[in-house]
Amino acid sequence: MTQSLPSASGTPNPCIELSNVSKSYGLVPALSNLSFAIPEGGRYALLGPNGAGKSTTLKLLIGSLRPDSGRVSILGSPPDSRAAKAEVGYLPEDALPYRMLSVRENLEYIGSLRAVGDLKNRVDYLLDALDLREYERSNVGRLSRGNTQKLAIALAIVHSPKVLLLDEPLNYLDIPTQEKVIAMLESLQGTHLVSTHIMSIAGRLTDSVVMISKGTILWKGAIDELKRMGSPDEPIEKIVARMMTGAI
Amino acid sequence: MLFRVLKFVLRTRFSRPFLGFILLMIFYSIVISRAIPPTGISVIISYYIVGIVAFFLAMSLATGGVMVMKSDRDFLFTLPLSSRDLSIAIFFSQFIAYGVTVLLLFAYLSQAFSSALLLVDLVALALTLTSLGTIAPSMTTKGRVSASVLLALWTSSALLKFPFTPGSAFSGSVVYGTATLVVLAAATVTIAFRNLPHVELDMVKSMVRSSSSEIKAPNSYVGKSPVSAIYFMNLSNMSLAGRFNMAGTARYVSKRVKSTWVAAIASAGAAAYVAFILIAYGAVHFSAAPLPAQIIANVILGFLAFAFSQSAITYERIWLSLTSLPPATYFRNLIAAKVLSLMLILAPFAVADAALAYLGYAGALASMVVVAVVIPGFFVLEVCWAAFTAPIQVKGDDMLMPAQFNLRQMAAAVPLVAVMGIAASASGVLDIALIGGLAIWVVSASLAVSGGFWNSVVSRLTESGFV
Structure with missing residues (x-):
């Protein structure tokens, strides 16, 4: 298990770190010298316009893509290492669990792959916490999109990860379930990076922002700081929009 | 208009x-x-x-x-x-x-x-x-x-x-x-x-949704190690899913069936195969008469293995599996488990061929090698080949139509031609069956155990839109 040790200067090592990372799909650049770091325990939103490179960034952080150049690390380890995989929970946008398995089978199977201790109780807890108990034997291919999303969230946190990477986690959820999930995510320890387009969600789930555009960093800081960049009554969305279009 | x-x-x-x-x-x-x-x-x-x-x-x-x-x-x-x-x-x-x-x-x-x-x-x-x-x-x-x-x-x-x-x-x-x-x-x-x-x-909607909404006999993975969970999932039930080609077009179908049922049906099929040969060719012991029946059986089994190979990756969820285990570890065990589950279907036919060989039918020994060695080896090769060249994920009912495949995706079926040739020509000739089987296994096993190969597959899957 990788520990995040203090650096020589005494400041904690970053939990998530990208250093001069570039990634292209063929001739199309997705990320260009992207660098940012998130400290342990940090709650960050990853913001950016469509095509900014948010999903690519998350895929690099889970190790399913490798950078063309630069360095990516999770708790000091490469993302594709066992050490990093053990500590990361990931929820992609439009997540798809195994559709031939039931809800409980999905949780138990992935819990087994992750060697989760006391798996039965953990699965029971998640089924109850996310109101999935009545669907535990249901074929996932037959679930509604909302219940599929709840299961996907449960799968992302089944192993109580120290680092949680979430891509639009509240998609498809009704408002009561959104509140339940927000409360659950708030109660989790660890470092969170949430990719979203919706500022109100970013404001509920995180306290800081990494804003990227065209594969490079645009701005990084606290949400309160972001709010202060506009006029007192200006909605934060307008401030973000102005930043993304280069008006600030 | x-x-x-x-x-x-x-x-x-x-x-x-x-x-x-x-x-x-x-x-x-x-x-x-x-x-x-x-x-x-x-x-x-x-x-x-x-x-x-x-x-x-x-x-x-x-x-x-x-x-x-x-x-x-x-x-x-x-x-x-x-x-x-x-x-x-x-x-x-x-x-x-x-x-x-x-x-x-x-x-x-x-x-x-x-x-x-x-x-x-x-x-x-x-x-x-x-x-x-x-x-x-x-x-x-x-x-x-x-x-x-x-x-x-x-x-x-x-x-x-x-x-x-x-x-x-x-x-x-x-x-x-x-x-x-x-x-x-x-x-x-x-x-x-x-x-x-x-x-x-x-x-595809009508076929994909034909599965029932509730799993009647769910499995429990509690207490299973990561590797044993992979084998348990693939050996207890079979996802009868694959890309079928029918009258010029291909389609995906999926159905979860208990492995014991599949093994029982395969055993009945193998028994029928033996009975057919004994009845049809019983009078011509020690001749090559059963060869056409063996070729047809082997070609059908080869197609079946091809259909199975197509579902090995297409229904995979890499955001779950590959964030849990290293790609090479996961895929090696997944493929091994799927080969074993395929063997539940193939084994009765291999036994049937062995029985025919024992009875003295020409070509049955070679046919057994085709069923037990060539076709499983082809399966592994096809899974690796399809994952590398033409990964397509079945996400839901509204999926890519097969006729919209690009050239690379269509090329996924190329090894099928080779194995059909081997299955047909090796069914009666033991040397061809052994050499063909060995060659296929050397290539397929090399790919299946290569960590570098699976790491590159992961990138390809991700870039192909796998979730």
């Missing part, structure tokens, strides 16, 4: 490589028809053709569907277009998907069947296949299966010299058989055009 609708419908359903492939096949069949000298009709050819016609008709009805996508329902069907134009355009696209392959047979059949009515027969058959595929979604699953069985039996009765069947034109009753086919085509086309304006189902 009809032309514009037709062009739009074709462009949104078929990739250029697919249409190019169809044109290439038409050109090839014309060349072949000129190159092969007429052979005349034989009993064997007649049997094969009647069997093929019965199979195509039954499959069209049992697994048919309409090539309509979600985007059609959301956009195309909301446009103020003539329903007649739309129906014709969709029917024509169905014809390319379902019917055109039959026309390609003309080149070969014209060598055996000199009848001037052959073209009429094939056009009528192609129209019938197209229409049945279009009618199928409006029927219940039970109705479809029952009607398919009846259709197959009716067609096969041509072998008993019944003149009024869709297969009779190819078994001696040319006039009555052609008349039956034409009437059948007219009736099914009429029903199809009545159904088309009310099409709502997309091509």
Whole structure:
């Protein structure tokens, strides 16, 4: 298990770190010298316009893509290492669990792959916490999109990860379930990076922002700081929009 | 307007490589028809053709569907277009998907069947296949299966010299058989055009959703290690899912079945295979007489392995599996587990071949090697090849249509040709079976254990849109 040790200067090592990372799909650049770091325990939103490179960034952080150049690390380890995989929970946008398995089978199977201790109780807890108990034997291919999303969230946190990477986690959820999930995510320890387009969600789930555009960093800081960049009554969305279009 | 609708419908359903492939096949069949000298009709050819016609008709009805996508329902069907134009355009696209392959047979059949009515027969058959595929979604699953069985039996009765069947034109009753086919085509086309304006189902929905909403006997993975969980999942149940090719178009179907059932059905099939050979060839001990039956059995098993190989990766969820275990560890064990589950089907046939070899039937030993060694090796190779060259994820009901595959994705079936060749030629020759099996396993095992290979596969899967 990788520990995040203090650096020589005494400041904690970053939990998530990208250093001069570039990634292209063929001739199309997705990320260009992207660098940012998130400290342990940090709650960050990853913001950016469509095509900014948010999903690519998350895929690099889970190790399913490798950078063309630069360095990516999770708790000091490469993302594709066992050490990093053990500590990361990931929820992609439009997540798809195994559709031939039931809800409980999905949780138990992935819990087994992750060697989760006391798996039965953990699965029971998640089924109850996310109101999935009545669907535990249901074929996932037959679930509604909302219940599929709840299961996907449960799968992302089944192993109580120290680092949680979430891509639009509240998609498809009704408002009561959104509140339940927000409360659950708030109660989790660890470092969170949430990719979203919706500022109100970013404001509920995180306290800081990494804003990227065209594969490079645009701005990084606290949400309160972001709010202060506009006029007192200006909605934060307008401030973000102005930043993304280069008006600030 | 009809032309514009037709062009739009074709462009949104078929990739250029697919249409190019169809044109290439038409050109090839014309060349072949000129190159092969007429052979005349034989009993064997007649049997094969009647069997093929019965199979195509039954499959069209049992697994048919309409090539309509979600985007059609959301956009195309909301446009103020003539329903007649739309129906014709969709029917024509169905014809390319379902019917055109039959026309390609003309080149070969014209060598055996000199009848001037052959073209009429094939056009009528192609129209019938197209229409049945279009009618199928409006029927219940039970109705479809029952009607398919009846259709197959009716067609096969041509072998008993019944003149009024869709297969009779190819078994001696040319006039009555052609008349039956034409009437059948007219009736099914009429029903199809009545159904088309009310099409709502997309091509795969009816099949994908045929699984029940609740798992009746769920598995428990509590207490399983990561590796044993992979084996347990793949060995306790089988996901009967795969990319099937039927009358020129391919489709995905999926169904979860208990492995014990599959093994029991395979054992019954193997017993029937042995019984057939003993009954059909019992009098010719120590000859090569059983060879055709063995070849057919092995080719069918090879196709089955191919279908299984296509589902090994397409239903994978890399955001779950590959964030839990290193890719090489996960895929090595996944493939090993899937080979073992495939062996549940193959093993009874290998045992059957061993029994035949013990009884002294020529070629059975080689056939056993094909079943037990060549086909599992091919399966591993095909999984690796498909994952590397043409990864396609089945995400839900509204998926990519097979006819929209690009050239690289279509190339996923290339190894199938090689293994069919090996399966056919090695079925009677032990040396070819052993050398072919060894060669396939050397290549496939090298790929399956290579960490670098699977790391590159992960990037390809991700870049191909796998979630």
